[in-house]
Amino acid sequence: MAALLEITGLSKNFGGVRAISDLSFSVDEASITGLIGPNGAGKSTLIETVTGFLKPDRGVIRFRSREIQGMNPHRISAFGLMRTFQLAHEFPALTVMENMLVAAITDGRDSLWKAVLKPGVLKRAQDLDLVHAREVLDTFGLLELRNDLARTLSGGQKRLLEFARLVMARPKMVMLDEPMAGINPTMRARIQDSVRSLAGHGITVLLVEHNLDTVEALCSTVVVMAAGQQIASGTMENLRTNRAVVDAYLGPGIVARAAGG
Amino acid sequence: MIDYLVSITTLAVIFAIVALALNVRWGWAGEFDFFVYGLVAVGAYVYAVVTLPPAPKDDPGFIYMLGLSQPFPVGVLAAMSVTGLISLVVGAIALRHLRQVFFGITTFSSVLILTAVISQETRLFNGYNGVFGVAQPFNDILQLPYHQYNLFFLGLCLVVLIVVYLLLERIFWSPFGLVLRAIREDEVAAAAFGKSPYTARLKAYVLGGLISGLAGSLLVSYLTAWNTDAWAPQETVLIFACIIIGGTANSRGAILGSFVVFGLILEGTRFLPPIPGHPDAPSAIRAIAIALVMLVFLRWRPQGLLPERHLIDADPSSTSRLDGIRNLIRRPLRRS
Numbered sequence: 001m002a003a004l005l006e007i008t009g010l011s012k013n014f015g016g017v018r019a020i021s022d023l024s025f026s027v028d029e030a031s032i033t034g035l036i037g038p039n040g041a042g043k044s045t046l047i048e049t050v051t052g053f054l055k056p057d058r059g060v061i062r063f064r065s066r067e068i069q070g071m072n073p074h075r076i077s078a079f080g081l082m083r084t085f086q087l088a089h090e091f092p093a094l095t096v097m098e099n100m101l102v103a104a105i106t107d108g109r110d111s112l113w114k115a116v117l118k119p120g121v122l123k124r125a126q127d128l129d130l131v132h133a134r135e136v137l138d139t140f141g142l143l144e145l146r147n148d149l150a151r152t153l154s155g156g157q158k159r160l161l162e163f164a165r166l167v168m169a170r171p172k173m174v175m176l177d178e179p180m181a182g183i184n185p186t187m188r189a190r191i192q193d194s195v196r197s198l199a200g201h202g203i204t205v206l207l208v209e210h211n212l213d214t215v216e217a218l219c220s221t222v223v224v225m226a227a228g229q230q231i232a233s234g235t236m237e238n239l240r241t242n243r244a245v246v247d248a249y250l251g252p253g254i255v256a257r258a259a260g261g
Numbered sequence: 262m263i264d265y266l267v268s269i270t271t272l273a274v275i276f277a278i279v280a281l282a283l284n285v286r287w288g289w290a291g292e293f294d295f296f297v298y299g300l301v302a303v304g305a306y307v308y309a310v311v312t313l314p315p316a317p318k319d320d321p322g323f324i325y326m327l328g329l330s331q332p333f334p335v336g337v338l339a340a341m342s343v344t345g346l347i348s349l350v351v352g353a354i355a356l357r358h359l360r361q362v363f364f365g366i367t368t369f370s371s372v373l374i375l376t377a378v379i380s381q382e383t384r385l386f387n388g389y390n391g392v393f394g395v396a397q398p399f400n401d402i403l404q405l406p407y408h409q410y411n412l413f414f415l416g417l418c419l420v421v422l423i424v425v426y427l428l429l430e431r432i433f434w435s436p437f438g439l440v441l442r443a444i445r446e447d448e449v450a451a452a453a454f455g456k457s458p459y460t461a462r463l464k465a466y467v468l469g470g471l472i473s474g475l476a477g478s479l480l481v482s483y484l485t486a487w488n489t490d491a492w493a494p495q496e497t498v499l500i501f502a503c504i505i506i507g508g509t510a511n512s513r514g515a516i517l518g519s520f521v522v523f524g525l526i527l528e529g530t531r532f533l534p535p536i537p538g539h540p541d542a543p544s545a546i547r548a549i550a551i552a553l554v555m556l557v558f559l560r561w562r563p564q565g566l567l568p569e570r571h572l573i574d575a576d577p578s579s580t581s582r583l584d585g586i587r588n589l590i591r592r593p594l595r596r597s
């Protein structure tokens with residue numbers, strides 16, 4: 001399988017703090033890759049840097065074999081690499097359906113000239129989007145809420161709307177930033193299904209998550225970060241017994257003490 | 262009485278066009294913009310000097326640039342080009358990093374700079390005294406008497422208002438309009454979906470500038486004179502009042518608001534009984550009335566008389582007309 005995203009020697013400092021230091025790893029096409037690590041490991045900084053919201057200090061990021069480091073976020077996104085946020089970023093005073101339609105607008109359909117000169121063409125394209133959006137909303141259980149303002153949704157529903165919008169946007173790859181944060185256990189199963197359904201739509205997923213059960217259930221490969229560096233990678237099963245990983249999460253010596261009595 | 266009504270209506274129609282321009286910037290794009298009325302002023306000046314004959318050579322108290330004796334359409338195009346270009350420059354700088362109140366301060370300062378330059382540099386538009394003697398559009402051909410011409414001019418302004426309104430409705434319901442409102446709601450998320458916040462904002466800013474130039478041309482055609490007293494900063498507050506009262510991000514609301522502010526509140530207070538010894542009382546009461554109405558709306562009806570409209574997707578499985586009507590009635594509230 002070819003690497004869809006390839007990161008080589010990536011570094012990002014905030015003043016004297018090295019948030020990411022000389023990090024290299026790649027994500028295979030059509031995989032769900034997990035990215036775990038303790039708080040402050042640099043996982044969120046990595047997402048921000050790869051998707052263009054932060055500029056890297058050093059390193060090369062290749063997506064679909066093209067260098068994307070330093071590009072503007074909207075260009076990287078338009079190129080097919082999207083992200084979600086730790087806190088849901090819905091468009092609060094737009095309806096759920098309008099949220100979906102915004103995500104579906106591509107190929108320069110949001111041009112001002114077209115708006116003035118070709119309203120018929122745009123209307124027909126939007127009607128197709130509407131039909132598609134109804135289907136997608138239905139699979140996420142949001143169809144009945146489509147005419148409500150997005151800010152009236154619950155936290156879990158907003159999270160589902162983010163996934164539904166991603167399906168509309170059809171990226172090649174998406175980086176999910178802690179989708180389970182602040183979600184109750186019932187909703188968790190639903191969101192887990194949603195991540196699978198993204199993969200089912202052919203979208204490569206990089207999942208940053210603290211909930212290790214979720215990571216184990218979803219991810220074939222897991223990358224572990226600590227202090228801005230990759231310290232291990234492999235299947236979750238192997239990582240559970242990996243000394244460096246356990247040390248990073250629990251502090252060095254715990255396993256040794258537990259084993260030694 | 263008819264003359265009086267025609268005159269108020271004409272002003273309200275022109276200010277409705279200004280309110281539509283500000284609504285694009287503030288209602289749709291969320292920009293706290295104070296520059297709109299400055300652009301109306303620039304549009305008025307440019308229209309005046311393009312349509313006026315050359316300044317008299319023997320009068321040092323009445324000098325202005327150009328003086329091209331061009332007809333109405335040329336004057337309007339020139340005014341719109343200049344205000345569009347200024348919007349492009351100011352927007353390109355101010356929209357890059359500034360948001361909310363910082364954007365407001367920057368655009369407000371821009372208007373103050375504009376006032377200072379225009380009032381001091383008399384070779385541009387005759388300084389403080391301003392330009393006057395602007396001809397009535399098309400009346401060199403029509404040769405209408407005073408009363409009939411005023412009606413004709415009101416009709417002309419109404420036609421312009423309707424054309425601008427229809428154009429803006431088309432844009433509001435287009436993908437561009439939707440993306441612009443999404444950027445207003447959350448520009449980071451919009452960028453995460455591949456939309457460039459800066460580009461969309463700049464386009465909207467220039468669109469607002471073009472409409473301002475158009476409105477400025479009409480305003481100076483109506484008043485026939487224009488000077489720095491005509492565009493004090495408080496005029497901008499009146500335009501904001503039109504939108505707050507009428508309905509933010511709703512073009513119909515902006516038009517309705519202009520009629521409420523200029524027709525009812527400003528003109529209504531003219532008929533108050535005079536207070537002996539206080540000749541300034543009516544204008545003070547007018548300002549207080551506007552401020553109070555704005556505060557009442559901001560506190561109890563921030564979405565305005567006509568709230569922002571949304572695409573309502575009727576139930577696809579049901580073709581009942583009742584559903585459509587029910588959806589029309591169920592208008593969501595605007596954000597506070």
